[in-house]
Amino acid sequence: MNPFIVNVADLVNKPGARRHEHVEGRLPGPIMVVDSSLRTEVPAVVDGVLEWVSDGLLVTGTVEGAWEGPCRRCLRPVDGMLKVDVQELFEATPRDGESYPLGHDRVDLEPLARESLILDLPLVPLCRDDCRGLCPTCGKDLNEGDCDCLPSAADVRWAALDVLRLAGDE
Numbered sequence: 001m002n003p004f005i006v007n008v009a010d011l012v013n014k015p016g017a018r019r020h021e022h023v024e025g026r027l028p029g030p031i032m033v034v035d036s037s038l039r040t041e042v043p044a045v046v047d048g049v050l051e052w053v054s055d056g057l058l059v060t061g062t063v064e065g066a067w068e069g070p071c072r073r074c075l076r077p078v079d080g081m082l083k084v085d086v087q088e089l090f091e092a093t094p095r096d097g098e099s100y101p102l103g104h105d106r107v108d109l110e111p112l113a114r115e116s117l118i119l120d121l122p123l124v125p126l127c128r129d130d131c132r133g134l135c136p137t138c139g140k141d142l143n144e145g146d147c148d149c150l151p152s153a154a155d156v157r158w159a160a161l162d163v164l165r166l167a168g169d170e
Protein backbone atom coordinates (compact mmCIF):
# COMPACT_ATOMS: atom_id res chain seq x y z
CA MET A 1 0.00 0.00 0.00
CA ASN A 2 1.22 3.47 -0.88
CA PRO A 3 1.74 5.35 2.41
CA PHE A 4 1.58 8.67 0.59
CA ILE A 5 -2.08 8.35 -0.39
CA VAL A 6 -4.17 10.55 1.90
CA ASN A 7 -7.93 10.57 2.20
CA VAL A 8 -9.19 14.14 1.89
CA ALA A 9 -12.95 13.55 1.81
CA ASP A 10 -13.26 15.83 4.86
CA LEU A 11 -11.72 18.74 2.93
CA VAL A 12 -12.96 18.47 -0.68
CA ASN A 13 -15.33 21.27 -1.65
CA LYS A 14 -15.26 22.76 1.84
CA PRO A 15 -13.73 26.23 1.43
CA GLY A 16 -11.37 27.06 4.28
CA ALA A 17 -11.30 23.50 5.62
CA ARG A 18 -7.79 22.53 6.64
CA ARG A 19 -5.86 20.02 8.65
CA HIS A 20 -2.36 18.88 9.41
CA GLU A 21 -1.00 15.76 7.76
CA HIS A 22 2.17 13.75 8.27
CA VAL A 23 3.02 10.81 6.03
CA GLU A 24 6.24 8.94 5.50
CA GLY A 25 7.46 5.98 3.56
CA ARG A 26 10.10 4.68 1.25
CA LEU A 27 10.11 6.00 -2.30
CA PRO A 28 10.73 3.51 -5.11
CA GLY A 29 14.23 3.98 -6.45
CA PRO A 30 16.68 4.53 -7.78
CA ILE A 31 16.35 8.32 -7.68
CA MET A 32 19.51 10.08 -8.73
CA VAL A 33 20.83 13.27 -10.26
CA VAL A 34 24.32 13.09 -11.75
CA ASP A 35 26.26 11.42 -8.91
CA SER A 36 24.09 12.04 -5.88
CA SER A 37 21.18 9.76 -5.11
CA LEU A 38 18.28 9.68 -2.72
CA ARG A 39 18.74 7.13 0.06
CA THR A 40 15.53 5.25 -0.67
CA GLU A 41 16.05 2.97 2.37
CA VAL A 42 15.45 6.07 4.52
CA PRO A 43 11.75 7.05 4.69
CA ALA A 44 10.81 10.28 2.96
CA VAL A 45 8.57 12.50 5.07
CA VAL A 46 5.85 14.89 3.95
CA ASP A 47 4.60 17.13 6.74
CA GLY A 48 2.27 20.05 6.27
CA VAL A 49 -1.17 21.55 6.12
CA LEU A 50 -3.80 20.50 3.60
CA GLU A 51 -6.31 23.22 2.83
CA TRP A 52 -9.22 23.50 0.44
CA VAL A 53 -8.91 26.62 -1.69
CA SER A 54 -11.07 27.72 -4.62
CA ASP A 55 -9.05 25.79 -7.21
CA GLY A 56 -8.37 22.60 -5.29
CA LEU A 57 -6.34 21.29 -2.42
CA LEU A 58 -3.31 23.31 -1.36
CA VAL A 59 -0.47 21.49 0.41
CA THR A 60 1.95 23.70 2.34
CA GLY A 61 4.79 22.19 4.34
CA THR A 62 8.07 20.37 4.05
CA VAL A 63 9.45 17.26 2.40
CA GLU A 64 12.41 15.53 4.02
CA GLY A 65 14.74 12.82 2.83
CA ALA A 66 18.36 11.70 2.85
CA TRP A 67 20.95 11.61 0.11
CA GLU A 68 24.36 10.12 -0.54
CA GLY A 69 27.05 10.29 -3.17
CA PRO A 70 30.77 10.49 -3.74
CA CYS A 71 32.52 13.79 -3.11
CA ARG A 72 32.98 15.33 -6.52
CA ARG A 73 36.63 16.08 -5.82
CA CYS A 74 38.05 13.32 -3.60
CA LEU A 75 35.43 10.58 -4.21
CA ARG A 76 34.93 9.90 -0.51
CA PRO A 77 31.34 8.86 0.33
CA VAL A 78 29.27 11.79 1.56
CA ASP A 79 25.71 11.87 2.84
CA GLY A 80 23.29 14.37 4.24
CA MET A 81 19.70 15.31 4.86
CA LEU A 82 17.32 17.20 2.60
CA LYS A 83 14.51 19.43 3.77
CA VAL A 84 12.48 21.25 1.14
CA ASP A 85 9.73 23.81 1.66
CA VAL A 86 6.80 23.07 -0.61
CA GLN A 87 3.52 24.71 -1.54
CA GLU A 88 1.67 22.82 -4.25
CA LEU A 89 -1.84 22.66 -5.58
CA PHE A 90 -3.73 19.43 -6.29
CA GLU A 91 -6.52 19.79 -8.83
CA ALA A 92 -9.12 17.51 -10.42
CA THR A 93 -7.75 18.61 -13.78
CA PRO A 94 -4.02 19.10 -13.15
CA ARG A 95 -2.03 21.42 -15.34
CA ASP A 96 1.25 19.96 -16.56
CA GLY A 97 4.11 21.21 -14.41
CA GLU A 98 1.76 23.47 -12.44
CA SER A 99 -0.31 21.23 -10.23
CA TYR A 100 -0.77 17.62 -9.16
CA PRO A 101 -3.80 15.40 -9.68
CA LEU A 102 -6.58 15.33 -7.12
CA GLY A 103 -8.33 11.98 -7.17
CA HIS A 104 -11.83 11.27 -5.97
CA ASP A 105 -11.56 12.16 -2.27
CA ARG A 106 -7.85 11.47 -2.09
CA VAL A 107 -4.43 12.73 -3.09
CA ASP A 108 -1.19 10.89 -3.69
CA LEU A 109 1.67 12.89 -2.14
CA GLU A 110 4.36 10.58 -3.53
CA PRO A 111 5.00 12.51 -6.78
CA LEU A 112 5.29 15.71 -4.74
CA ALA A 113 7.80 14.05 -2.39
CA ARG A 114 9.78 12.57 -5.24
CA GLU A 115 9.97 15.71 -7.38
CA SER A 116 10.78 18.01 -4.47
CA LEU A 117 13.65 15.80 -3.32
CA ILE A 118 15.05 15.34 -6.84
CA LEU A 119 15.24 19.12 -7.23
CA ASP A 120 17.09 19.39 -3.93
CA LEU A 121 19.72 16.71 -4.54
CA PRO A 122 23.17 18.31 -4.57
CA LEU A 123 24.64 18.56 -8.08
CA VAL A 124 28.15 18.85 -6.73
CA PRO A 125 28.42 16.77 -3.57
CA LEU A 126 31.42 17.85 -1.53
CA CYS A 127 32.76 16.29 1.65
CA ARG A 128 33.47 19.85 2.70
CA ASP A 129 33.48 23.20 0.88
CA ASP A 130 37.24 23.42 0.77
CA CYS A 131 37.92 19.80 -0.18
CA ARG A 132 41.23 19.80 -2.02
CA GLY A 133 40.47 16.70 -4.07
CA LEU A 134 42.88 14.24 -5.59
CA CYS A 135 46.07 15.34 -7.28
CA PRO A 136 45.37 14.97 -11.02
CA THR A 137 48.97 13.92 -11.58
CA CYS A 138 49.73 11.39 -8.85
CA GLY A 139 46.24 10.71 -7.47
CA LYS A 140 47.13 11.49 -3.85
CA ASP A 141 44.29 12.72 -1.65
CA LEU A 142 45.44 16.29 -1.03
CA ASN A 143 43.26 16.54 2.10
CA GLU A 144 45.84 14.28 3.70
CA GLY A 145 48.75 16.49 2.72
CA ASP A 146 50.61 17.90 -0.25
CA CYS A 147 52.25 15.73 -2.86
CA ASP A 148 55.42 16.56 -4.77
CA CYS A 149 53.59 17.77 -7.89
CA LEU A 150 53.00 21.44 -8.71
CA PRO A 151 51.20 23.15 -5.79
CA SER A 152 47.52 24.11 -6.15
CA ALA A 153 47.21 22.67 -9.66
CA ALA A 154 44.50 20.34 -8.36
CA ASP A 155 42.43 23.09 -6.79
CA VAL A 156 42.35 25.08 -10.03
CA ARG A 157 41.52 22.11 -12.23
CA TRP A 158 38.72 20.86 -10.03
CA ALA A 159 37.14 24.29 -9.68
CA ALA A 160 37.04 24.62 -13.47
CA LEU A 161 35.65 21.11 -13.87
CA ASP A 162 32.86 21.73 -11.36
CA VAL A 163 31.77 24.77 -13.34
CA LEU A 164 31.85 22.87 -16.65
CA ARG A 165 29.88 19.92 -15.29
CA LEU A 166 27.35 22.18 -13.63
CA ALA A 167 26.77 23.96 -16.93
CA GLY A 168 26.36 20.60 -18.64
CA ASP A 169 23.75 19.50 -16.10
CA GLU A 170 21.47 22.46 -16.76
Ligand SMILES: [Zn+2]
Nearest residue numbers: 071074127131
Ligand atom coordinates in the same frame (compact mmCIF):
# COMPACT_ATOMS: atom_id res chain seq x y z
ZN1 LIG B 1 36.18 15.59 -0.80
Ligand SMILES: [Zn+2]
Nearest residue numbers: 135138147149
Ligand atom coordinates in the same frame (compact mmCIF):
# COMPACT_ATOMS: atom_id res chain seq x y z
ZN1 LIG C 1 50.60 14.87 -7.03
